[in-house]
Amino acid sequence: MPQLSPVLQQATPVVATRGEGMYLYDADDRRYLDFTAGVGVTNTGHCHPRVVEAVRQQAGQLIHGQYTTVLHDRLLALTERLGDVLPEGLDALFYLNSGSEAVEAALRLARQATGRQNVIVFDGSFHGRTMGAAALSTAGIRFRAGIGPLMPGVAVAPFPHAFALGLSEEAAVEHALRGLDHVLATVSAPAETAAMFVEPVLGEGGYVPAPPGFLAGLRERADRHGILLVLDEIQTGFGRTGRFWAHQHSPGVTPDVLITAKGLASGFPLSAIAAPAELMGRAWPGSQGGTYGGNAVACAAALATLDVIQDEGLVDNAAEQGRRLADGLRKTAADVPAVADVRGTGLMLASEFRRPDGSPDADLARKVQRAAAEQGLLLLTCGVHGNVVRMIPALVVTAEQIDDALSLWSAAVATAIR
Numbered sequence: 001m002p003q004l005s006p007v008l009q010q011a012t013p014v015v016a017t018r019g020e021g022m023y024l025y026d027a028d029d030r031r032y033l034d035f036t037a038g039v040g041v042t043n044t045g046h047c048h049p050r051v052v053e054a055v056r057q058q059a060g061q062l063i064h065g066q067y068t069t070v071l072h073d074r075l076l077a078l079t080e081r082l083g084d085v086l087p088e089g090l091d092a093l094f095y096l097n098s099g100s101e102a103v104e105a106a107l108r109l110a111r112q113a114t115g116r117q118n119v120i121v122f123d124g125s126f127h128g129r130t131m132g133a134a135a136l137s138t139a140g141i142r143f144r145a146g147i148g149p150l151m152p153g154v155a156v157a158p159f160p161h162a163f164a165l166g167l168s169e170e171a172a173v174e175h176a177l178r179g180l181d182h183v184l185a186t187v188s189a190p191a192e193t194a195a196m197f198v199e200p201v202l203g204e205g206g207y208v209p210a211p212p213g214f215l216a217g218l219r220e221r222a223d224r225h226g227i228l229l230v231l232d233e234i235q236t237g238f239g240r241t242g243r244f245w246a247h248q249h250s251p252g253v254t255p256d257v258l259i260t261a262k263g264l265a266s267g268f269p270l271s272a273i274a275a276p277a278e279l280m281g282r283a284w285p286g287s288q289g290g291t292y293g294g295n296a297v298a299c300a301a302a303l304a305t306l307d308v309i310q311d312e313g314l315v316d317n318a319a320e321q322g323r324r325l326a327d328g329l330r331k332t333a334a335d336v337p338a339v340a341d342v343r344g345t346g347l348m349l350a351s352e353f354r355r356p357d358g359s360p361d362a363d364l365a366r367k368v369q370r371a372a373a374e375q376g377l378l379l380l381t382c383g384v385h386g387n388v389v390r391m392i393p394a395l396v397v398t399a400e401q402i403d404d405a406l407s408l409w410s411a412a413v414a415t416a417i418r
């Protein structure tokens with residue numbers, strides 16, 4: 001009998017049959033509090049009624065209008081609507097299906113627009129699993145192993161992970177920027193560097209926010225050397241961090257190219273890159289296209305998603321409930337030495353587990369994550385060593401649901417460390 005690839009490994013034992021708001025249900029109608037949100041995708045919760053209705057209506061009118069053959073009104077409406085939330089000056093958009101594809105498109109654009117070959121990424125980065133995106137990813141060997149040789153022209157610079165470095169945030173920023181300058185002086189000459197790709201908060205790399213001074217330092221160097229600053233907001237965008245875009249925590253920093261996906265369409269496959277029209281126009285003819293990019297149903301879902309985020313104040317809710325969640329996680333950590341660090345911003349938070357000798361404790365992180373699932377709380381791990389448990393609930397989460405999750409979390413931690 002056909003089966004799923006044996007390489008696929010599910011983080012939880014749940015076989016979901018339906019979803020509603022913050023909850024998933026299995027065939028026995030057991031309810032699970034979902035703090036994974038489809039890996040940061042269902043920002044408006046599962047099956048938000050307004051998203052469902054928009055999809056239902058669109059599916060009865062036009063399911064697919066291939067956008068290099070014919071345009072459709074949902075694509076044009078979404079493009080106009082995104083102008084309300086995109087950083088000033090990023091007024092041209094190209095749509096794709098997934099985050100990896102959007103990263104590949106941004107990479108093509110950067111090389112073609114600048115005539116330069118090299119790209120700089122940062123330690124702990126994750127930009128996708130396709131060949132170019134994998135070459136840009138350093139968050140774990142599993143994303144790169146066994147598929148080489150990878151795309152050449154990629155240099156890796158330090159990321160200011162203050163906890164891992166044992167430094168203050170300010171000192172970590174200074175360390176990372178010195179490291180970047182060293183890369184520009186020794187590995188990738190500025191005149192040969194097309195772009196710097198960076199996540200405002202490391203995702204798979206362990207949920208590490210970039211301090212404002214770091215992004216400001218990248219912006220200054222990009223301007224000085226004519227390098228494009230590409231911000232990967234695939235996981236951090238659409239309100240996840242308590243601002244619409246995570247880079248807005250760094251005042252005055254605007255990217256040359258912004259990449260978005262995940263929360264864009266509440267679970268429908270849609271991604272995009274945004275750039276100034278002049279820059280986007282430097283892409284070579286024929287370099288942008290795709291069969292399913294900008295699908296009509298996905299665009300309708302994205303328009304409804306934007307309505308829900310605005311009308312229900314979900315960005316502010318992410319900030320408010322994120323503070324409540326962070327406070328609760330720190331209270332649990334205060335009594336558990338194995339929780340070495342709690343970090344993140346908005347509703348993108350994580351707890352890092354380490355052994356008494358300071359080494360990463362991936363086994364304990366997995367035990368806690370599995371214990372939580374057994375008690376009805378769905379979570380995921382991340383981090384280069386797999387020793388970080390992350391929480392990414394939908395932005396519709398309430399204070400009561402945060403408190404429920406914290407109670408289940410505390411119990412799971414206690415169960416795992418017995």
